[in-house]
Amino acid sequence: MKLRSIFFSFLFLFFVTVNPAFSSHTSKTTYDYLKTFSEVLDIVQKNYVETPEAKELIYGAIRGMLGALDPHSSFLTPDEFKELQIETKGKFGGVGIEITIKDGWISVVSPIEDTPAYKAGIKPGDKIIKINGKSTKNMTLMKAVKLIRGKKGTKVTLTIWREGFTESKDFEIVRDIISIKSVKTKILEPGYGYVRLTSFQENTTSDLQKALLEMEKGKPSLKGIILDLRNNPGGLLEQAVRVSDEFLDKGKIVSVKGRTKEQYMEFKAHKNKHPHSYPMVVLVNEGTASAAEIVAGALQDNHRALIIGKPTFGKGSVQTVLPLKDGSALRLTTALYYTPKDRCIQAKGIVPDLTLADIKVSQPEKKPPHFLREKDLERHLKALEEMKIEEGKKPKDFLINIGLQVLKKWEAFTQLQY
Structure with a gap:
């Protein structure tokens, strides 16, 4: 049987086309809720203190929808999708950590051996509460990835809370080319x-x-x-x-x-x-x-x-990973x-x-x-x-x-x- 390209961790992916089996049958109840969504969207666009961008509102709503499912389903904007594709080659600019979300915070699953994060002392289970001073509370994984990544030689500061710490600690890490030898x-x-x-x-x-x-x-x-x-x-x-x-x-x-x-x-x-x-x-x-x-x-x-x-x-x-027409994608x-x-x-x-x-x-x-x-x-x-x-x-x-x-x-x- 031909292997279908499946994504198993946020670091790696292959492309697949949308299979009709994945599409759900929309019920009358779903349409009722969509009417509520449309009503809220209209109210926000007409009454919010500033003029909101429709794309940001829709993207935000999709993120919320995927975020309500499980920890591994997410929405990727076109930029985030491109960032994700870089990593399948095993070479990118960053610090070298596998991350996830726990209790609304970005948390470390494991540092990758022989990378800047590993050498700096980042440990499995560390909670990253800030990236360059920006709070990670309720931050998406891909946004965190984008903030942590960067050109070789540049610095990123990760504020870490670790079990046993009496207070959070800043780790200033110099980015490098992460070339993973598997x-x-x-x-x-x-x-x-x-x-x-x-x-x-x-x-x-x-x-x-x-x-x-x-x-x-x-x-x-x-x-x-x-x-x-x-x-x-x-x-x-x-x-x-x-x-x-x-x-x-x-x-x-x-x-x-x-x-x-x-x-x-x-x-x-x-x-x-x-x-x-x-x-x-x-x-x-x-x-x-x-x-x-x-x-x-x-x-x-x-x-x-x-x-x-x-x-x-x-x-x-x-x-x-299901690519969408505008260059974004669903990771479902x-x-x-x-x-x-x-x-x-x-x-x-x-x-x-x-x-x-x-x-x-x-x-x-x-x-x-x-x-x-x-x-x-x-x-x-x-x-x-x-x-x-x-x-x-x-x-x-x-x-x-x-x-x-x-x-x-x-x-x-x-x-x-x-």
Whole structure:
């Protein structure tokens, strides 16, 4: 089946045309409400203290309509739509953060590794209460994105409120070109590889294929790999399906279900020309979202990998970007996706096979940062049913060490789990 271009996080999109199945049948009640809207519009235009622009009034009304649905549906003006398209290429001027809206404020889901925001100390769960002194209360995501973005070398001040702060703190960050490399790899030890996916962009699968072939050429041959999806905010559905397919030779990957039969899609794995038959461990946490959850769910349900970490973000909804004639667009939640075992993880997330609670830590842990989850967002839909590795040295990351030990004792571990 031809892959339809679906939008999974506000960072990434493909274009789709409006399907007749998406259009609703307008009832008499709807017409009654439209009469009220028309009446209000007429009163405002005739009586407001200043002469209002019709476009701003209409755009504002559309924003309100989409904002009443769920946290991921929104209206994009022509300028905002253009800004959004820039990011699908994985290169733009900014500070490098994934943001969402919580309690009416712009909040950080995750900083992108090795970016100005990451280096400045911005943390998951941080609440951005001001951008260059401008309050973000009830600000749209795209307006916040536009304010944060800018030319390389220019500065932006983010006023942050963080759990544990006694008062807000200003972070002055110098913008840079954010060129996101979505695939990073290392050899942890002879025979054991590490692959980190930071997002799902247009070139993620092809970059992954090259990286895997390069690692597989080494001596000794690969005995197992760790796939790190922690703090991966998602991206393109097509890439999530292709990445899953890269590690699967058969079975279902994901299905997408909307209100109508026409919106149903199912994606299955194909036999690979270059199979990767070695064991896999997948690392996840609360910042693993959307398309990244599809990969984790597909590998878990097909018993292809052992999932280790913390329950994931829980964004199981599908957003379709629908361009409009005036250059604007709707970003509309049109469906929910389901794992191969027909699990809807909306507001639930993927529960790892081995959670951190199951792992005994010999040293005291610091209080973990507060991560936003899908279930924390207002109007979230309910379900229908930083690490560095030096070559030749032990990884300092605790979970990677756990994953490595699991790979080394794979047969014993999988007999217990499956």
